[in-house]
Structures are given as C-alpha cells and as structure tokens.
Amino acid sequence: MNNKIKIGIVGCGAIGSEVSIFIEKELKDKAILWGVCDKDIKKAENLVSRLKTPPRICEIDGLLKNVDLIIECASIEAANYLLTRTLIFKKDLIILSVGALIGAKKILEKIEKYNVKIYVPSGAICGVDGIGALSLGKIKKITLVSSKPPTGFAQNKYLEKNNIDVTNIKKETTIFKGNVKQAIKCFPQNINVAATLSLASLYSNIDVYIKINPKIKRNIHFITVQSDTTRLTVSVENIPSKINPKTSNLAILSVKYLLKKIFFSFCVGS
Ligand SMILES: NC(=O)c1ccc[n+]([C@@H]2O[C@H](COP(=O)([O-])OP(=O)(O)OC[C@H]3O[C@@H](n4cnc5c(N)ncnc54)[C@H](O)[C@@H]3O)[C@@H](O)[C@H]2O)c1
Structure with a gap:
C-alpha cells in the first residue's frame, strides 16, 4: 500500500470521472487515487460516490502537497495554476488543457533541472x-x-x-x-x-x-x-x-493509455 503511487485528479467532469474509475479498477496494484478536486463541489461529490474506495475531496494545493502525480482535466486556468506550482512542489503532471503549455515555454525549459515530468496525452487525435x-x-x-x-x-x-x-x-x-x-x-x-x-x-x-x-x-x-x-x-x-460533447471519447481513452504506459513495463508506441 505504502509503495503505491498517489494520484490526484483536478476536474471531475467527462475525462476526470472516467479516468478515476480506470485508476481504481486497472491500476489498483500500483497506484491509489488519493484525492480529487473540482471548483464545483457537487461534481467532486458525484464522482466520489461512484468509486468503491472513495478518495478525499480537497483543494488543488492539498493535492500538490500530498500526491506524486496530478492529472489535470479541468481548464486552462487550472492547468496554468498547476504549471506555476509544479516546480515548487516537484510533482509530475498530466495536462489535458494543453493550450496552457503553449505559453509555458520558460517552465518547460526548467522542468529537466527540477526532475519533474509533464505528460501530454495524444488526446483526441492520432499520429x-x-x-x-x-x-x-x-x-x-x-x-x-x-x-x-x-x-x-x-x-x-x-x-x-x-x-x-x-x-x-x-x-x-x-x-x-x-x-x-x-x-x-x-x-x-x-x-x-x-x-x-x-x-x-x-x-x-x-x-x-x-x-x-x-x-x-x-x-x-x-x-x-x-x-x-x-x-x-x-x-x-x-x-x-x-x-x-466538446470532448471526444478518444481523448478519455488516450489518458487511460498514457497511464498504462507510465505504470506497466510493456509499452507500444512512443
Ligand atoms: N487534450 C485533448 O485532446 C483534450 C480533449 C478533450 C478535452 N480536453 C480538455 O480537458 C479539460 C477537461 O475536459 P472535460 O471534457 O473533462 O471537461 P468537463 O467540463 O466535463 O469537466 C471539467 C471539470 O473541471 C472543473 N473545473 C474547471 N475549472 C476548474 C478549476 N480551476 N479548478 C477545479 N476544477 C475546475 C469543472 O467544474 C468541471 O467539473 C478541458 O480543459 C478540455 O478542454 C483536452
């Protein structure tokens, strides 16, 4: 239990809900969903009620302090906040609101030194x-x-x-x-x-x-x-x-696939 990677989800909508259920079912031997966060508390409560092992509902900073990996599936605003904090808290991030990264060249240049990983799933496209x-x-x-x-x-x-x-x-x-x-x-x-x-x-x-x-x-x-x-x-x-409807189903699957690549030894595609 103690060796498991602690994951936090920011944004409990279309992507966050499906990915949380995937973590609970498919990554149970390797990771725990430690906490979730949403600016709309009802969305967070609804997600937690669907999970067998309910994670905590907390603020973004609570996740940043306590988890190893944060999955942002909320908004560009949330992604911007996480990007400014990730070097301080040294936490790995999966970013779905990818537009935030276009204005974050300086942070991307620094992450190597801080030994932080930022992942961008392929999202709604292939190739x-x-x-x-x-x-x-x-x-x-x-x-x-x-x-x-x-x-x-x-x-x-x-x-x-x-x-x-x-x-x-x-x-x-x-x-x-x-x-x-x-x-x-x-x-x-x-x-x-x-x-x-x-x-x-x-x-x-x-x-x-x-x-x-x-x-x-x-x-x-x-x-x-x-x-x-x-x-x-x-x-x-x-x-x-x-x-x-703004979000394609493939985008949700692409996060699950990225998690498989991060957590399992055999991985196909770069
Ligand atoms: N990379 C891709 O190809 C791709 C594809 C689809 C969606 N997205 C992006 O992923 C994000 C999530 O998509 P979704 O379909 O799950 O959206 P959604 O609207 O279904 O859910 C987003 C949730 O995040 C919450 N939220 C918004 N801002 C927040 C903040 N600052 N702090 C905490 N919670 C906040 C909302 O209340 C909502 O519950 C969006 O930014 C979307 O544009 C990316």
Missing part, C-alpha cells in the same frame, strides 16, 4: 508519435481542419462576441482560420489538438481551420503534415463524450 519523430527532421508545414457539430461549440465567448448563433448554422461553415495561438485564444475548450500538434512538432508552422457542421455527429480532425522526408495524413472521426 502524435509520428509527428514527434518528424520534428527531429524538418517539418515544413502542418494543416489542421477540425469540424464539430454545433453542440461542440456551446457557450463559446468568441462566437457570442461575433454574434454567431450556432443553432442558425444549416450547412458546413468555416468559423475560424488562423494560427495555434489565435485558435487557443478563441476556442480554449475546443482546440487542444492544435496545441498538442504544436508541442509535438516543436512549434512548427500550423494553419488551423475550425468548422461547424450540423450534418455530422462526430468530432472530426483532419491533419496533414509535410516534412523533408514524409507526407502524413491523419483523419480521426470521434464520438463525442455524452457528458461533454
């Missing part, structure tokens, strides 16, 4: 391993086209500010063209994949297109990469999570 490998050569250009049904854009402030009512969109419409930083600013909850591509490709030139399509039921990401040695095309069509 991140290949893009990471290609970053060691020369990537010329990456294009990302993300299309989602209107429900994937509920309560988006950028759309509200531009008087775009997603319920009035009747055919496929491009609502954004730009670079990764702009995409994250306008769609912080929708475009983690752009941030993941940017980090994996060591900040290559990426054109991001975001589309709303009322005729689709899946979240679709189409990625093309041109490098000096390789042309890569990835198309992913994801079923959205029932709890949060």
